[in-house]
Amino acid sequence: MPTELAEFRSTVRAVWEREVLAHIDEWEADGFFDAHALFPILARHGLLGLSHSAEDGGEGAPMEYQMAMAEELGRGNAAGVAMAVNVQMHMATPSLARFGTPELKERYLRPAIAGEQVAAIAVTEPGAGSDVAHLATKAHRDGDHWVISGQKIYITNGTQADWFCMLVRTSDEGGFRGMSQIIVPAGTEGFEVVRKLDKLGNRVSDTAELRLEDVRVPVSNTIGEAGRGFQQQMQQFVIERLSACFAAVGACEWALGRTRDYLRTRDVFGGPLAQRQYPVFRLTEASAQLELLRALNEKMALMLDAGEDITREATAGKLAAGRLIREVADLAVQYHGGMGYMEENWTARFYRDARLSSIGGGADEVMLQVLARLDGYEV
Incomplete structure (x- = not known):
């Protein structure tokens, strides 16, 4: 290095x-x-x-x-x-x-x-999560303003954000057509943080439900070209998935290291768990998968710096990263035994937090659908 x-x-x-x-x-x-x-x-x-x-x-x-x-x-x-x-x-x-x-x-x-403002991305709605093309939050133009009404949910940083990069419909075209990305400042009249959501994991992070009723935002707050918001958001998703791949490497490496240390100190049936082939091999398999993910991350970093498209690589990586961190979390709990199931031990929080990895940023099923379509399947 x-x-x-x-x-x-x-x-x-x-x-x-x-x-x-x-x-x-x-x-x-x-x-x-x-x-x-x-x-x-x-x-x-x-x-x-x-x-x-x-x-x-x-x-x-x-x-x-x-x-x-x-x-x-x-x-x-x-x-x-x-x-x-x-x-x-x-x-x-x-x-x-x-x-x-x-x-x-x-x-x-x-x-x-500069850290002076907190930002959030607002795409998901009660009726449109993985299926972004069916979002219903709508904006109509009134002079130099968009007038926005609708709902957003599962919005990370939602209670603290100063502004939202929000994907909304700005025309009557269906599907992915006619959407725009618009910056919506918090505190604008008609904008409401309905509630902070109570989550299984990542509990320190504020996740909110939002409601907009005739929220007036200048048309100049449109990011890029009106009507191209869906396409712009898909590009933004690629970067989000790449970052999830990067973070999974650090999290898995940290958790595997702590679990290995525990196996060396935990005596069972006359010797340390680290001398038992099965747990050692399971952790070794996970470590091998981690190295493959790390190699893919390094490839994607080089590709992006060279201006290349990483849609396929980031999608495959996000799928693999989500599954790997869930497996590592499960192994950590299992090999710590009863102590691993206690909230006072690090494994409990890690296990709860890891579950989001195969949902947020694109569920595993969406990653599979994207990859299938890239392979020529009509699904």
């Missing part, structure tokens, strides 16, 4: 340990962390703008730096906070960075990179 990249990784680890891991148990117990307090600290170290250009206030770092950061944020059992950071960097802002006007980027992207 180049010296500069190794030093960057060490910096990220130190900041994450000091600013997040030192507080995560307390935050988890409260079911909340203050993004407006944490994000400026991360921004001072250049961590929120790695993927964005220097012109927009970011670092313009090569993809391998983003990979290193995501891996470090995956360690330490703070998945809820890591997800909130990931939303800020890789879900709510990529379309704005790529398609937004200079005025929009100055008003919303630059403050998000």
Whole structure:
């Protein structure tokens, strides 16, 4: 590893340990962390703008730096906070960075990179989750404004966000046609955070249900071209799935290491579990799968830096990453036995948090459908 990249990784680890891991148990117990307090600290170290250009206030770092950061944020059992950071960097802002006007980027992207504003992505609705083409939130034009009405649900950072990258219908065309990405500021009249949702895992992360009733937003808040929102969002999803692959490597490596350490110290039937072939082989299999995912991540990083399309690779990687982290979480609980089932042990939170990996950012079934269609199947 180049010296500069190794030093960057060490910096990220130190900041994450000091600013997040030192507080995560307390935050988890409260079911909340203050993004407006944490994000400026991360921004001072250049961590929120790695993927964005220097012109927009970011670092313009090569993809391998983003990979290193995501891996470090995956360690330490703070998945809820890591997800909130990931939303800020890789879900709510990529379309704005790529398609937004200079005025929009100055008003919303630059403050998000500086940690002064919290951002969120608002796509999912009660009747349109994996099937994005059937979303119903609608905007009609009234002079220089969009007037938006509808509902959004499962919105990460939703109770704290200052603005939302929201996908809505801006024409009567059906399916994926006629959608637009629009920045909707929180606090706009008619916008309401209905409730904070009570989740199985990632409990420190705030996830909200939103309601919009005749919310007036300037047409100038449209990201890119009106009517091209679906296509822009699909590109944004690719970056989201890539970041999930990166984070899974760090999380799995951390959990496998802790579980291996436990096997060496836990005596059963006259010897340590680390001398029992079955648990050792299961963990070794998971470790081998981890190396394959890491290799794919490195390939995707190189491809993106070269301007190549990684839709297929990111989709396959997201599918593999979700399944792998779930397997690792299950093995960790199993091999810790009764203690692994206790909330006081790290395995319980890791197990609960890991389950989201095959749902959020595109369910396993959606990943399979995308890959099948890329292979020429009509499903």
